[in-house]
Amino acid sequence: MVKKTKTTLAALADIHIKMSDKGRWTDCFQEISKRANILLICGDLTDTGDEEEAQVLADELKACTIPVLGVLGNHDYEKGRQKRIRQILQEANMTLLDGEAVVIDNIGFAGVKGFGGGFDRYMLSMFGEDAMKAFVQEAVNESLQLDRALARLEQEHPAIPKIALLHYSPIKETVIGEPEQIFPFLGSSRLADPLHRRKVYAAFHGHAHAGQLDGTSSGGVKVFNVALPVLKNANKKTPYYLLEIEN
Numbered sequence: 001m002v003k004k005t006k007t008t009l010a011a012l013a014d015i016h017i018k019m020s021d022k023g024r025w026t027d028c029f030q031e032i033s034k035r036a037n038i039l040l041i042c043g044d045l046t047d048t049g050d051e052e053e054a055q056v057l058a059d060e061l062k063a064c065t066i067p068v069l070g071v072l073g074n075h076d077y078e079k080g081r082q083k084r085i086r087q088i089l090q091e092a093n094m095t096l097l098d099g100e101a102v103v104i105d106n107i108g109f110a111g112v113k114g115f116g117g118g119f120d121r122y123m124l125s126m127f128g129e130d131a132m133k134a135f136v137q138e139a140v141n142e143s144l145q146l147d148r149a150l151a152r153l154e155q156e157h158p159a160i161p162k163i164a165l166l167h168y169s170p171i172k173e174t175v176i177g178e179p180e181q182i183f184p185f186l187g188s189s190r191l192a193d194p195l196h197r198r199k200v201y202a203a204f205h206g207h208a209h210a211g212q213l214d215g216t217s218s219g220g221v222k223v224f225n226v227a228l229p230v231l232k233n234a235n236k237k238t239p240y241y242l243l244e245i246e247n
Helices: 026-035 051-063 082-091 130-156 180-185 189-197 228-233
Strands: 006-012 038-042 068-071 094-096 100-104 107-111 162-165 202-205 214-216 222-225 241-246
Touching: 006 026, 026 038, 026 051, 038 162, 038 202, 051 082, 068 107, 068 162, 082 094, 100 130, 107 130, 130 162, 130 189, 202 241
Parallel strands: 006 038, 038 068, 068 094, 107 162, 162 202, 202 222
Antiparallel strands: 006 241, 100 107, 214 222
């Protein structure tokens, strides 16, 4: 019999690093390194998509002694400098996923930014003007990227648990609390399809600052909204969420 071990994930999102945040996260990252084995940061790493903000985060991450994985969020795309932000953070030993997959501590991780489009029977369809079709196609493309990454994990490591990292939500439940009028811009049910198809253990996202901490997809996948404001509203004593996985 193979003896199973336990791995603790720490997850957060929407940290919106500013130039004034130098030194703000050092203690937190040191604490996370003592309590968890892997840190996940699910988008909006910077506040205005500036590479100088990314450098502040890169310097703060020096206090982290465990592997750090993440995805970019919409704020990181604001100035069109997402490639430079990605490069800076990867040079700081942070692994950023955009359709890629990695295995750490016998757990598979796949990540994409995701996109909007709405949920369930109110999900936007590929119909109408070219601009509307392009909007929906973006969500389709993100879903396909996630599915391909999870498929690689499934084929190469069929027995290990799989974790999905997103910025946009794959389910409606974790964005409830936000105005219903903006639900189509907070996520898409299209992102949930790969989670079900590839039997993902859990998914983490951010983006919906006034949403709910956790929910369950129609296919039974646990989904956690770890946006920093959500963690604070949930009366969390720490600005991160811990999940223990037996693997």
